[in-house]
Amino acid sequence: MFSSPFLSKQALHGCFLLLCTATVGSILQIVGGNWDVTSHLLLKPETFFTPSHTLLYGGILLLSISAVVAAYILIGNYEIRKDPLSFSFKFLIIGSALSIISGPSDFIWHEIFGVDGFLSPTHLLLITGMLVNSIGTVMGLIRISSHLKDQYYSVVNRMLLVIGFIALWVNLITYVYIFSLPISNGEVFNFNLPPLLESLLALIFLPLINSCIILLTIDIFKKFGYTSLVGIGIVILTAFTNILPSQELSAFLPYYLLSAVPLIFIDLLNYGKLPFLRKISFLKNRSILVGATAGSLFYVIGFPLLPLALGNYLMPLNLTNMGFTTLVDIIPVFVNSFSFVFPSTLAIGAIVGLISSILYGQVHKYIKNRIQTRVR
Structure with missing residues (x-):
């Protein structure tokens, strides 16, 4: 349905480079986030300058750059605003905005309420942004694949899609974990859900995610x-x-x-x-x-x-x-x-x-x- 050219070759390669950057940012973000959760659960010394935070915020930086470029492309190119690829760019903009807002919000939350658990408003904001970014990245790579006629770009796009699907899969699992893991009891607020509900969420949504992603x-x-x-x-x-x-x-x-x-x-x-x-x-x-x-x-x-x-x-x-x-x-x-x-x-x-x-x-x-x- 959407196989006709909609951009010049130069613009198409520019969009592809944007999605390459977003894919790398997406996988760095989830790797850093997962590693950071494990570090917290192992009670390892916590400072801001940790390898896990470096990966997490490095990913956020790359995704933020991708979002800025995506916004520039959407504003300056009428044709792309009519194309389904625009949905991918909009997802990147929204996801990056949520991730950026979550950083200072989490700092303020800690200053006011002390140590929090996994399911806090600011953590939920961050993980939602990560998930939206990974969805947008995969959507964009799928959409642009029909326009990449050069064999080299097609192969690279498929490899990027593999990475994008890995990031999306882990992000979806993490989104279930934030509601189902009983580790959300902070100094002031206990956001743990009822134990039966936590378990049922895991038992229903994790198999569903595995099945649908495969x-x-x-x-x-x-x-x-x-x-x-x-x-x-x-x-x-x-x-x-x-x-x-x-x-x-x-x-x-x-x-x-x-x-x-x-x-x-x-x-x-x-x-x-x-x-x-x-x-x-x-x-x-x-x-x-x-x-x-x-x-x-x-x-x-x-x-x-x-x-x-x-x-x-x-x-x-x-x-x-x-x-x-x-x-x-x-x-x-x-x-x-x-x-x-x-x-x-x-x-x-x-x-x-x-x-x-x-x-x-x-x-x-x-x-x-x-x-x-x-x-x-």
């Missing part, structure tokens, strides 16, 4: 290998930001890295690379099996933070009574409950993932029909 990558890339790259990227990012900062948690790293195997299996399954499964009739609806498999992995992918979210639903866990101090304290609970919690989450995640894949298919069909109607 199905979306399949629809966008339409080529074997890219879904595996996105899945492996999620595992590596989590390993570096949530596991490696702790020596005790690092003991689980070899087992955690194995969670990439089922994600690669999904890619092999979807593109018929598994000879022993090709003739099975249910593979006519591969998306359902893909969605169920992706959804079932949410607990494994969520290590080491997710056991906190399920502590009052699938485990008899009370952080206060157990003397919870740092993230390392969750290890005994995780190990002792794994034989029950892991199969339970596999079943729950598979069911939610299956439902998500059906809903995704309906929404995809609706959007496709709307586009065809507009073309006519």
Whole structure:
């Protein structure tokens, strides 16, 4: 529908460079943010000048530059304002504005109310800005891909899309975590939700996110290998930001890295690379099996933070009574409950993932029909 040229070659490459900058900023932002959360949960000495803050605010800086350039392009180019690419630029402007506002707002909040928890108004503002930025980046890369005729730019765009999807996936997971992790009790305000609600949010939305993101990558890339790259990227990012900062948690790293195997299996399954499964009739609806498999992995992918979210639903866990101090304290609970919690989450995640894949298919069909109607 949108394959006709809408910009000169020079302007098109300028927009592409803008999206490259935004993609790098988006991944730096979420890497720094995740690392910073882990540092807080490990009670590591906190100053402003930390490696995690450097990555976080470096990402915000790059995204802010992208947003300024995007605003300049929107103001000066009438054609691009009519094109769907403009939605991407608007998302970058809004997301960057939210992220920038959250910085001084968080400083003022700390000055007035002292140490806060994960779910505070300023943290929610920052994470919302990060999510909006990652959505805008992926939208822009998808949109501009149809205009990049040069093979070099097309390959680079696909690699950037892999990075963009990794950032988007982790941002969505983090957005669920901010409501579902029971670590929002500050000096003045306790923003923790009721324990049952926290657990239910994790059990519903994390499998849904996994399922929909995997199905979306399949629809966008339409080529074997890219879904595996996105899945492996999620595992590596989590390993570096949530596991490696702790020596005790690092003991689980070899087992955690194995969670990439089922994600690669999904890619092999979807593109018929598994000879022993090709003739099975249910593979006519591969998306359902893909969605169920992706959804079932949410607990494994969520290590080491997710056991906190399920502590009052699938485990008899009370952080206060157990003397919870740092993230390392969750290890005994995780190990002792794994034989029950892991199969339970596999079943729950598979069911939610299956439902998500059906809903995704309906929404995809609706959007496709709307586009065809507009073309006519």
